[in-house]
Amino acid sequence: MARKSKASEDTESILARLRRESLSDYDAPKDMLQAADIGDAKSAYETTADVSDANDTESEKEPQDPASALGEDRPRQSAAELLQELLADEERRGEIAASLEEKKEPPAQGGFLQGLFENWLSPEGRMGQKLFVFHFIGSMMSAAGLTALIMGAAAAVLSWLGAGRPMPSESLSLAAGFAALLCVSVPLALLLIVFLRSAMRRWHDLGYGDTTWLIAVICPLAVLALAAEARSLLLYLNLPPLLGVTAEHFLLRSFLPYGCTAGALLVLLHIFLLFAEGELSSNASGSPESAERLRPQIAERPTENYPFFLRMIQFKGRMNRKRFLLRLLFLLFFVCLLLFVILETAERLPPPLSDAVALYGTAAACALASILPTGIVFQRLHDIGRSGWLAGPPLILTLAFIACLAFFGGDLRVLAHEPFGIEIIAAAFLLEVYEVFLFAALVFIKGSVLSNDYGEAPLQRQ
Structure with a gap:
């Protein structure tokens, strides 16, 4: 209370000083300058006007307004009154803001999965x-x-x-x-x-940002995984003799070099992360205080205008990483379930029909797994500022390779002995390399929180 009364006294003294300074700028008598407000200035002016009228009776004039007598250019409202009105307006705004803050409902907490x-x-x-x-x-x-x-x-x-117990x-x-x-x-x-x-x-x-993470960590791990897959492909197609390399080469003997290299990379990465000192100032990922909380500082996610399934077949708009991963995992789960149903059905059919169902059913499931994520891939590319057609040609080439492989019975060794078979397999492997790095970019590169040519941002600034 004492602090509040002191603040009000300071405000009153400032107002009185502003009144005196606003009146001192004009050619007024000394008695008027000592007045505390406009009313005192008016009475002082009337006193001096009576004295001057007694000395000069021939030049009698009607009483003038004090404001006009103080000067024709003087504004009708003094600086003190303007300041007083501004303070009153500010006080009213504070009261309105406080009332709105009291009525404001707390933000809805997400469910268990969101947390x-x-x-x-x-x-x-x-x-x-x-x-x-x-x-x-x-x-x-x-x-x-x-x-x-x-x-x-x-x-x-x-x-x-x-123990000899059969399945139920x-x-x-x-x-x-x-x-x-x-x-x-x-x-x-x-x-x-x-x-x-x-x-x-x-x-x-x-x-460091997401781009450096992608280049320094994810890309080396992806290269090691692709090298291990290439090693298995070479041994499956029996291509080392054609390339002039023996099967006993240390890169072809086992997966140990690839696994050890990936493990060493992860160990060095975590040693660096454990002992390196973080930045003491704020950066693009948040403030230093947010680094001590388990719940990160995440931008607001506006509500979607489309249902879950309808959103996956949209080719316009943008999609952030979380929604992209959740929808992609759902699609992969659906395709895996479909593939299991196809293979289980093929096992219960007679041999001529079972082989056809297994072959063409698996090819159809793989083609469906390539087609279904097209919409979310387009939206995710839009979110990082790239055209969705970066995923168009790879999709067409993937479907063409699946059809070609199904035509040759699904066996890569049969395709390898056909004309241009090795070239087709090599082109398919290069296509897989492109898709792996594209997928890594879609998962680990964060989209802009600003609008771009493809629409509003799926994440807003806090």
């Missing part, structure tokens, strides 16, 4: 050194526990089958195989994503 993604799977924001150490230890413990759980479950199933029903083979695949692959994939996303946030805390 899980933002806390553990989000690549946005920063992560401090201490938080990253705890996150790293937790990821290692989770990986050890998950591995032990999977190995224990596999050992239990093998011991149960080894043949119709459960598809469900059991699909459930086993999900129980093994999905937790491991989520753990790997958590591992990489926490490393990305720590990378941001050091002052």
Whole structure:
């Protein structure tokens, strides 16, 4: 209260001083300059006017307005009154803003999946050194526990089958195989994503962006994976003798060189992330205070105008990384389920028909897996400022290769002995290289929070 009364006294003194200074700018008598407000100035002026009228009765005049007598150029409203009105307006605005703030509802909290993604799977924001150490230890413990759980479950199933106990029903083979695949692959994939996303946030805390992460980390890992696939392809097609290389070459002998190189790269990366000091100032990924929180500082996500399935077939607009990954995982899950159904159906048919169903059904499922993500790939390319047609020619070439492979029975060795077969396989491998790097760019490059030629941003600034 004392502070408030002092502030009001200071305001009154400032107003009185402004009144005196506003009146001192004009040629007024001394008595008028000592007045505190316009009313006192008016009475002082009337007193001096009576004295002058007594001395000169011939020049009698009508009483004039004090404001006009003080000067023709003087404004009708003094600076003190203007300041007083401005202060009153500011006070009214503050009261209105306070009332609106009280009536404002708190922002709606997301569900469990949204909180899980933002806390553990989000690549946005920063992560401090201490938080990253705890996150790293937790990821290692989770990986050890998950591995032990999977190995224990596999050992239990093998011991149960080894005791001579048959499966309850043949119709459960598809469900059991699909459930086993999900129980093994999905937790491991989520753990790997958590591992990489926490490393990305720590990378941001050091002052580096998503492009440098893509070039320095993701591209070398993708090159190693493609080299391992090329090694398997060469051995499958028996091409080393044609290339003048023996099958006993250390690059063709096993996957050990590729796996060891990838492991060494990840170890060096995490040693650097564990011991490097983060930036003490704010950067493009957030403030230093946000690096100490598990929940990152994520831009606002406006609501979508299209339903989930309709949004996936749109070729206009933009899409951020989270929605792209969620829709892509859903599509891959659907295609895997369809492929399992096709193969299980082919096993129950007679041999001539089963081979055709397995071959052409698998080709159709692969073609569907290439066509379905086209809409979200177009939107994701728009989000990073690129034309969606960067994914058009690769899609056509992929469908052509799938049709060519199905025509030759789905065996690459048969295709390799045909005219231009090696060239077709090499072109298909180069197409896969392009698609891998395109997919890496779509996943790890963040789109702009500003509007571009393709529409409004899916993420807004906070």
